[in-house]
Amino acid sequence: MSETFEQMWSSVAPVGRSGSSGGYFRQPFTSAERECHEWFVEQCTARGLTIERDGNGNTVGWWEPVVDRNLPRVLTGSHLDSVLDGGAYDGPLGIVSAFAAMDLLVERGFEPGRTIGIAAFAEEEGSRFSIACLGSRLAVGAVSPERAVALTDRDGVRLDDAMAAAGLEPQLGRSAWLDSVGCYLELHVEQGRDLVHREIPVGLASMIWPHGRYRFDFTGAANHAGATSMADRRDPMLTYAMTALAANKQARLVAGDAGRATFGRLEVSPNATNAVPDRVTGWLDARCESDEALVELVAAIEKQGRERAERDGTTLAVTAESVSPAVHFDLELSARLAHLGGTDRPAIATAAGHDAGVLATSGIPSAMLFVRNPTGVSHSPAEYADLADCLAGVEVLADALAELAR
Amino acid sequence: MSETFEQMWSSVAPVGRSGSSGGYFRQPFTSAERECHEWFVEQCTARGLTIERDGNGNTVGWWEPVVDRNLPRVLTGSHLDSVLDGGAYDGPLGIVSAFAAMDLLVERGFEPGRTIGIAAFAEEEGSRFSIACLGSRLAVGAVSPERAVALTDRDGVRLDDAMAAAGLEPQLGRSAWLDSVGCYLELHVEQGRDLVHREIPVGLASMIWPHGRYRFDFTGAANHAGATSMADRRDPMLTYAMTALAANKQARLVAGDAGRATFGRLEVSPNATNAVPDRVTGWLDARCESDEALVELVAAIEKQGRERAERDGTTLAVTAESVSPAVHFDLELSARLAHLGGTDRPAIATAAGHDAGVLATSGIPSAMLFVRNPTGVSHSPAEYADLADCLAGVEVLADALAELAR
Numbered sequence: 001m002s003e004t005f006e007q008m009w010s011s012v013a014p015v016g017r018s019g020s021s022g023g024y025f026r027q028p029f030t031s032a033e034r035e036c037h038e039w040f041v042e043q044c045t046a047r048g049l050t051i052e053r054d055g056n057g058n059t060v061g062w063w064e065p066v067v068d069r070n071l072p073r074v075l076t077g078s079h080l081d082s083v084l085d086g087g088a089y090d091g092p093l094g095i096v097s098a099f100a101a102m103d104l105l106v107e108r109g110f111e112p113g114r115t116i117g118i119a120a121f122a123e124e125e126g127s128r129f130s131i132a133c134l135g136s137r138l139a140v141g142a143v144s145p146e147r148a149v150a151l152t153d154r155d156g157v158r159l160d161d162a163m164a165a166a167g168l169e170p171q172l173g174r175s176a177w178l179d180s181v182g183c184y185l186e187l188h189v190e191q192g193r194d195l196v197h198r199e200i201p202v203g204l205a206s207m208i209w210p211h212g213r214y215r216f217d218f219t220g221a222a223n224h225a226g227a228t229s230m231a232d233r234r235d236p237m238l239t240y241a242m243t244a245l246a247a248n249k250q251a252r253l254v255a256g257d258a259g260r261a262t263f264g265r266l267e268v269s270p271n272a273t274n275a276v277p278d279r280v281t282g283w284l285d286a287r288c289e290s291d292e293a294l295v296e297l298v299a300a301i302e303k304q305g306r307e308r309a310e311r312d313g314t315t316l317a318v319t320a321e322s323v324s325p326a327v328h329f330d331l332e333l334s335a336r337l338a339h340l341g342g343t344d345r346p347a348i349a350t351a352a353g354h355d356a357g358v359l360a361t362s363g364i365p366s367a368m369l370f371v372r373n374p375t376g377v378s379h380s381p382a383e384y385a386d387l388a389d390c391l392a393g394v395e396v397l398a399d400a401l402a403e404l405a406r
Numbered sequence: 407m408s409e410t411f412e413q414m415w416s417s418v419a420p421v422g423r424s425g426s427s428g429g430y431f432r433q434p435f436t437s438a439e440r441e442c443h444e445w446f447v448e449q450c451t452a453r454g455l456t457i458e459r460d461g462n463g464n465t466v467g468w469w470e471p472v473v474d475r476n477l478p479r480v481l482t483g484s485h486l487d488s489v490l491d492g493g494a495y496d497g498p499l500g501i502v503s504a505f506a507a508m509d510l511l512v513e514r515g516f517e518p519g520r521t522i523g524i525a526a527f528a529e530e531e532g533s534r535f536s537i538a539c540l541g542s543r544l545a546v547g548a549v550s551p552e553r554a555v556a557l558t559d560r561d562g563v564r565l566d567d568a569m570a571a572a573g574l575e576p577q578l579g580r581s582a583w584l585d586s587v588g589c590y591l592e593l594h595v596e597q598g599r600d601l602v603h604r605e606i607p608v609g610l611a612s613m614i615w616p617h618g619r620y621r622f623d624f625t626g627a628a629n630h631a632g633a634t635s636m637a638d639r640r641d642p643m644l645t646y647a648m649t650a651l652a653a654n655k656q657a658r659l660v661a662g663d664a665g666r667a668t669f670g671r672l673e674v675s676p677n678a679t680n681a682v683p684d685r686v687t688g689w690l691d692a693r694c695e696s697d698e699a700l701v702e703l704v705a706a707i708e709k710q711g712r713e714r715a716e717r718d719g720t721t722l723a724v725t726a727e728s729v730s731p732a733v734h735f736d737l738e739l740s741a742r743l744a745h746l747g748g749t750d751r752p753a754i755a756t757a758a759g760h761d762a763g764v765l766a767t768s769g770i771p772s773a774m775l776f777v778r779n780p781t782g783v784s785h786s787p788a789e790y791a792d793l794a795d796c797l798a799g800v801e802v803l804a805d806a807l808a809e810l811a812r
Binding site for chain 2: 125262272
């Protein structure tokens with residue numbers, strides 16, 4: 001007898017949770033995240049799934065009763081890593097729901113016509129190695145092994161060294177098991193309040209907004225914070241501050257409610273109270289409804305930064321670290337899922353990136369299910385979903401898997 | 407035969423210097439700073455000075471030829487620690503010049519009437535434990551051992567543990583050797599361009615501006631940088647950015663050229679590219695010509711921060727971590743030094759704190775000599791003084807010590 005949804009949720013909930021904030025610290029290849037992966041393998045084993053690992057840190061459990069193994073497989077799943085001080089639901093909800101949906105299918109006596117897999121992708125958040133969906137990007141070949149192997153975390157630890165230190169055998173590059181996958185369906189907590197406004201517990205995703213990460217390097221001249229007159233300074237902190245305000249303003253003005261611009265990560269050098277900094281590096285996270293609007297938004301922010309740099313006697317260099325174009329989920333697949341159980345499910349756009357977007361871009365027909373989030377808060381200890389909505393999500397996911405694997 | 411000024415300068419110059427920036431990393435009780443202290447002890451030993459250490463990390467070398475040891479002693483010196491990525495001159499110039507001035511006095515056949523000491527004070531910059539002039543403040547009793555022992559560096563290492571790890575025997579509190587000191591004279595590189603404008607290589611200090619360090623804690627709500635609409639955010643980064651711009655503006659507008667306000671140190675939580683931060687902490691370094699002006703400047707900055715916080719849905723808490731009132735150097739002592747060598751030396755105000763200010767405040771008559779700095783740049787690898795000006799400083803320091811110890 002497998003654990004229920006609630007039991008699974010309770011068993012994974014304490015792993016990597018901060019006692020002070022209640023948030024999660026499950027960075028990839030740390031002990032907390034690896035403990036989640038061990039839990040994942042235990043759940044697979046308890047259900048008799050065939051476990052397959054690739055060299056990118058991703059793990060899949062296959063449910064292979066008497067089926068034609070040559071038929072394209074149905075894949076569901078999500079990820080187990082978190083942002084720093086993140087929430088409990090972003091990622092794990094998709095995995096726990098997948099196990100619970102599989103149990104529900106067994107309970108219903110459903111006999112799958114094709115293999116169903118549950119995947120746990122690595123480093124979805126990009127919180128350690130800066131590239132979001134790194135595990136799935138490596139698996140589909142969207143990031144080259146050469147680029148990935150050169151990635152380092154904040155402490156200078158390389159990706160492959162971090163993996164080896166976690167007891168894995170890194171072998172970065174395309175994952176052969178993906179070749180057998182015919183479609184992918186990811187269930188995820190909603191990261192906004194669209195479903196709250198619609199008063200519906202479970203919806204479908206229509207598209208993922210284009211999304212870019214841009215490094216803004218502001219350079220000035222270090223100096224004594226007391227002895228240097230205000231007029232004699234070339235202070236990059238001022239240029240940064242004006243640019244951060246410009247990002248907020250441009251996202252509201254240029255893009256309306258269809259744009260986001262955030263400076264959430266900073267590095268200051270030398271970062272001393274009594275020294276005017278010589279360098280401030282800020283990372284801009286920008287997203288828009290269309291690829292054109294994203295280009296326009298970033299250009300507007302950069303322009304205001306450059307204008308201020310001229311006044312401050314500083315310089316600004318902008319580097320696009322990653323840019324993901326718009327992802328439109330598979331129309332045929334979504335149409336098959338839109339009316340399951342006799343309910344019309346709305347398809348909503350999301351500004352958040354997901355492994356489903358990476359798989360969709362690589363050519364695997366993909367879709368997503370969202371579970372209602374009362375406050376819309378995500379990437380924070382306050383992230384939440386009602387148990388009733390989670391169980392409704394499990395029902396829809398089970399119906400969907402039955403439809404796809406019949 | 408002791409080393410010349412240039413030889414001493416060359417021997418200490420490589421210690422703790424960054425190969426990439428050329429700046430210095432001599433944080434207190436690190437191996438680089440301890441190497442500087444070993445070098446200091448070697449120089450004392452080479453001159454037959456009596457070495458005395460206190461439990462606060464300060465070291466003194468006493469020159470005690472045939473003198474009446476009951477007469478108040480004459481102290482000179484400075485410090486060997488640096489800010490992060492700091493310059494070569496801030497601190498070490500005073501120490502190297504003190505040894506060179508002593509050598510000059512010996513060469514001149516000067517016979518001191520009282521003991522002359524050279525002090526190397528610990529943690530003058532406050533770069534590791536956040537309180538500037540910590541070594542001298544502990545020595546005069548201006549900071550209690552109870553407060554000091556609770557100080558931790560960025561990695562959470564306590565002051566006494568850092569000292570013990572450096573091989574010292576911490577015994578924080580008043581230093582008995584200071585009771586024997588009748589006056590203190592510190593030579594320092596100028597951290598502005600007053601002497602450049604006056605075309606004079608060496609000047610005197612008149613006063614130190616009042617100076618405060620204030621922690622600004624901006625608190626909002628962590629959230630997803632993509633999924634959260636701009637209108638739904640409570641982003642403390644925006645409040646911080648506006649406050650940093652306000653600090654610059656208020657220092658220029660309210661205080662004219664007689665005020666400084668700098669945000670040079672920041673901590674962001676969780677500091678992730680794809681998360682709206684929940685907390686931004688910035689440290690304001692503020693200085694003004696008068697105590698009243700300083701209070702007014704900080705209040706004006708705080709007011710603008712609070713107004714913005716209200717608009718952003720964030721909160722701002724301001725904590726004064728240290729506030730040092732104006733220090734006026736000893737008028738009688740300065741008068742004795744103002745016309746040495748037949749030259750009129752101007753007395754200039756400085757906005758930078760010094761151990762001489764701490765000793766002056768504690769009641770020890772103190773004075774300072776400044777050596778011209780061509781660019782005025784300090785706390786940066788670009789900090790510089792011409793050799794000819796440094797040697798002129800040594801001459802004036804020797805004349806001054808001869809006057810005070812005659």
